[in-house]
Amino acid sequence: MFSVSLDLPEFEVVKQVFLEDCNLLHVEKNTTEERCSYCGFFTSHVHDWRTRKVRDLSVLGKPLFLFVKVYRYRCHNCNEVFSQTFESISPNKHQTNRYREYLYEMCIGSTIQEVSRKEKIPYTTVERIFYSVAKQKEKEHLETLESVLENHE
Incomplete structure (x- = not known):
């Protein structure tokens, strides 16, 4: 089976879909712990999650879309809810x-x-x-x- 090398080490490819006009990859971040953006403590308590559709470089002449599972965490120290961050995707960007x-x-x-x-x-x-x-x-x-x-x- 054909597989796409994403070359974004922070992500794990969960699912690949190859369509006639584009390629789709469902990905998740490798780590399960995040630093709270409010107080700096680490937490792994997932509050909820959303999927963000993100455009990446084309593969084999077809657009590549990543469906990124973005976790939102609740900090046990300050009780704030914050979103997961990524090295390869800036906050709120698609x-x-x-x-x-x-x-x-x-x-x-x-x-x-x-x-x-x-x-x-x-x-x-x-x-x-x-x-x-x-x-x-x-x-x-x-x-x-x-x-x-x-x-x-």
Whole structure:
């Protein structure tokens, strides 16, 4: 049977579905414990969970969608409820970080409109991703420059 290598080590593939026009992977995070975003304590007490549909890089010329099981935890220390975090997916985003980066790079050598058509994503979504990634890259560049300047003083 054919299998997709996800190359996102934080996830375990639970189920794979290959359709004519796209590929679907149901995934869960490998760890069962999260650090509370309010007080910093670790907890494994699952409050509930939801499934988030996330677009990733295409595989074999077909869009790849991840159905990510996102657990919400209740902290035993402060009693707050918080969502699981991921290295490869920013909070509240519906694209992996690498797919967002890929769209940004495509826009550099093309136009937002062309990328929107090619990837079959709304223009406004591609535009929002492009400027969001550009802003992050600018921030990282400025931090690097500041670090270099501090080391030369």
